[in-house]
Ligand code: IMP
């Protein structure tokens with residue numbers, strides 16, 4: 469099995485690129501079907517969702533916009549629980565259908581925070597589109613309409629996700645080895 473070392477930790481491939489792209493295309497097809505006749509505003513959450521957003525958008529056949537927001541909550545392997553908004557919303561989403569693009573929903577605290585903030589702008593609708601979901605780690609109730617892959621409650625890196633800022637630039641997704 470292919471492994472990589474980032475700083476002091478070893479990681480092994482758990483989701484190969486081919487499977488990621490297959491699931492990304494499936495989710496995009498669902499969005500193309502569900503949003504027919506609409507012009508959604510995609511809001512990608514930086515940094516982790518940048519590769520997912522790029523691959524997803526290339527499969528979207530609808531007229532659409534994409535914008536980026538930036539939040540941070542993780543330090544090393546653990547969520548700090550405090551969410552910091554680093555780049556805010558730079559577009560008017562009033563009365564518009566919004567699709568949030570996230571890399572991963574873990575505790576769900578970040579997503580709950582984003583939803584609360586966006587709702588104050590009175591969008592027409594908000595849907596969540598996440599690359600990864602850890603159902604075993606979810607601490608808040610969230611209605612996740614689009615999810616590419618469900619994973620166990622392990623720490624992962626790659627395809628946009630990082631360990632202490634490193635490891636975002638891999639095509640496959642890797643899981644921390646014990
Ligand atoms: P939540 O607020 O606990 O749902 O955490 C969400 C954020 O934490 C994600 O957007 C990621 O940036 C980060 N995160 C959660 N789990 C992992 C992981 O396994 N690897 C890398 N980052 C993660």
Ligand code: MG
Nearest residue numbers: 513514516571
């Ligand atoms: Mg993130």
